[in-house]
Amino acid sequence: MAADTAESKKGERVVILDMRDVTLIADYFVIVSAMNVIQVESMAEAIDDAMAARGVQRLNRVGGQRSHWVLLDYGALVVHIFTEEERNYYNLERLWGDAQVVDRATLKSRENA
Secondary structure (H helix, E strand, O other): OHHHHHHHOOOEEEEEEEOOOOOOOOOEEEEEEEOOHHHHHHHHHHHHHHHHHOOOOOOEEEOOOOOOEEEEEOOOEEEEEEEHHHHHHHOHHHHOOOOEEOOHHHHHHHHHO
């Protein structure tokens, strides 16, 4: 849902990493790029609203308005919203290179079953 919401707000390069075998921090990371800080904030608000509508409350948020990186912590799920420059700099996909990339089509088919 977080990935779909990010895409609905024109998020780019949306990736879901399965973190369960890599760290105890979270089960999944959603990583998404935004064109600018305004879009980062818009996506963060939309994702937070969508998650709350499904009864999932945010535990923490790092990064305020005009941030180039916002982290939304929902416990088992952590969403990272970056401007492209920040995403390239921190390169979480490389940092957590042992994590498996989740095939979203497979994930959706499981949800619909």
